[in-house]
Amino acid sequence: MLFGRVKPLDAILATAEKKSLHRSLGAFQLTMLGIGAVIGTGIFVLTAEAAQKAGPGMMISFIIAGLVCAVAALCYAEMAAMVPVSGSAYTYSYAVMGELIAWMVGWALILEYAVAAGAVSVGWSGYMIGYIEHAFSIDIPNTLVLGPLDGGLINLPAMVIAGLVTWLLVIGTKESATINAILVGIKVIALTLFIILAIPVMQMEQFEPFAPLGFGGISAAAASIFFAYVGFDAVSTAAEETKNPQRNMPIGLIGSLGFCTIFYILVSAGVIGAPGISAQPVMSAIGGILEPGSPQLAQECAARAAAGAKDVVCSKEALAYVLREIGWPQIGNLVGLAAILALPSVILMMMFGQTRIFFTMSRDGLLPAMFSRIHPKFNTPHVITILTGIAVSLFAAFFPVGALANISNSGTLFAFAAVSFAVLVLRRTDPSRKRPFRTPLVWIVAPLSILGCIYLFFSLDSHSIMLFAIWAAIGFAVYFAYSRSRSHVGRGIVDVPEVDNDLQPPPPGAYTPN
Template sequence: MSLLRRKTIHAQPPEQQLARTLSWPHLVALGVGAIVGTGILTLIGVGADRAGPAVILAFVVAGAICACAALCYAEMATMIPASGSAYTYSYATLGEVIAWVVGWSLILEYSLVVSTVAVGWSGYAVGFLKGLGVTVPAALANGPGLGGVVNLPAVAIIALVAGLLMLGTRESARVNTVLVLIKIVTLALFVGVALPHFDAANLHPFTPYGFGSPTGAGGVKYGVMGAAAIIFFAFYGFDAISTAAEEAKNPERDLAIGIVGSMLACTAIYMIVATAAVGALSYMRFGSSPEPLALILRELGQPKVATVIAAAAAVALPTVLLAFLYGQSRIFLVMARDGFLPQALAKVSKRGVPARITAMTAVFVAVIAGLAPLDVIASLANAGTLCAFVAVAACVLVSRRRDPDARRPFRTPFAFVVAPLAILGCLYLFTSLQVRTQVAFLGWNALGLLVYFLYARSRAEIARA
């Protein structure tokens, strides 16, 4: 039964208390900054390639599943206003071993997202510098998997963002808000230019590959659900808001507004951008492009606007790094408090930020970004997120049954409908991922359980003593 022992949430000692400096606008900006990133800039092309014009419907499906999960997150975050996100909720509601699996999956999600985005930003930066006459040697612009030695720009941007986070949460939140506004203005510019070229003929046939997820060459999943499983990457990030529970000024109000508000805003943004994209140009002409929005604008005779959007995307991309590096450092912080990591890492600086754990997290993801090949393994981030979403929805159901009279500042509407829909939707999206991704995810968690039984479980025992 010790495997299912539950954690009691209590106040932290002064040396581990985080500074409460964030209000709900900061949290909405944090969520939008995490969600609106490489996903809408690149995955709309991948989604269109796999679903045709029905990529619009794929955004609806992925958004609906994420909305159900977001409502569950809002309830658990306001009910348990502590850092750690799905890991903390699982530990307090479902038990230790399940919490460990969720935390281990979150490590996978956040590490791969931060590393992948850093490598993507490196490509933009190297190209931008080349345009200015500054050439970065290939050995320092690529990891060993691509014939180089280390991806130095990727390591540098992670160090810069980590330094900003260590400077202070309020300061980094202000910078994040400015960069988020740049991204929103950039997407609005795209819509403003593309929407007047809308042609209904580009929407036919609307579902060339059907609604399900038929398998094509190389194990690629097509159809609306196959596209939704990939587009799902473009939606998650709101879970990073729940890691800010101990730094919100009024967590019972601010967390719910931040989580639900950012999801609603991003769903609306995605729907408008997707409609403008597939309506302005046939999906067959931009579906395989790594920069679909810029390609659409060039095809419409707007190369200067395309350049502006590409430049703005590169400038604003670090908001994704900031949100996920922030979230991962807070999850590591809570795991250190619980004894799964050295507890000395849980100490906060005079500014009220976990400087030690942020530095450790930055080193961890910088090694991955600088050295590891991320082309195939990056899709594992989706699997880790799906695991966390299922766990949080299950926490809502278990908590409602076990303690129906507990105080819930935010209550998930129709919880016994919304939470099961989140679980079933996430499980269906998991089956729509490629088989090798599913196998790799199960292998990662088998390794995690081995670490738990050989190392982490005994450390948790010592921390409890």
């Protein structure tokens, strides 16, 4: 039965009641939390990817992705307020739609967190190598700093940063809210500086043609750019600590997403309008469309660079590259340094989220018990952390950032669509349950969220869709071959143990998930 083996919601909530939090966050604090969580990796790393797919039309792509995030966020907020416990979309699905759907959501979240951590590692590597080359006037061969699809052999810097973060997670080092707030400030200041310097010199002729690959290109770019918004769920999961959540949650969610969308549009306008640089897609010699992150694009970029062409789509550090080309080389280096400083914390939080999902699934009996084994000295789930770190390092070593971001988006979109569907299901099956926040116009907003997630999912490249289908098939096989027979709920074990404090996610404001 599809909706069988539901984990009792009352049992889950009993744990939350023991750990109820003080309601202290207002609309302004939520908005600031959302801005800090959303602005991050995507805008630093994926601007070049978006330009290759949509050209100047990527400005529309930012709006589309932001709107889909907005309706998904309103649905997410209702579930987060009603089920304020760890486990994210996996727990919500288990409480509403049953074990099989919950398993598939948890399985999809592996793509969201682990693959996204690999994408951020590759993005960090691009900024680090660019900074070293320009700050110290040296040329580093591509062989050891780019993956095979990008024209190199292996991306060692990306592997190193992923390994370092894994080590930090194993020994139990936690970031403080103060350090994270400083890092968020560095990112926002760097992007603001970019806007101040790039917007005044932009040339309108750089925006022509606006949509060289049509609306299909804009949709494909929106599917990739979705990665730049992931993190808004930091606002949703703060519902338990929000004063008057029915009023303040929508303000915080829509306010932060609206601010970030405007911010992103200004940044993309500065990139597109930069004089002397092309933000148009790089085409093959015969005029064909080249896939971002493909060997063909890497070869064409190398040939164009040798001929003196300046294409933002060929840069691994687009924002720093633009500033250098418009006469601000030192500021460009500083923007690169800001990315170098800020992105490792994002990798850490994504890997933390991944191990948290695995830990919860293991505690439910759906994964081997060793995955929830705690290190006797460091008090961390070291086994699954090390396994996750190995996987992230391999992703980062051999795959380009755009491909990893798209694969990550496929898992995220599936999870968000499932949460939106769960909101509708629970409105019908349990309408009287207390909801600290209720999604406004839910029978319009939730279907829009589901349709928006489906639209962006099928706007992804065919390889990402195929890989998600293969991943889902593997997930079904693992569930029926192993997890179903070992599930605690299936065996009648429905207790909800206290969550270990050392494994709790950081408090709101202490992390920047994207």
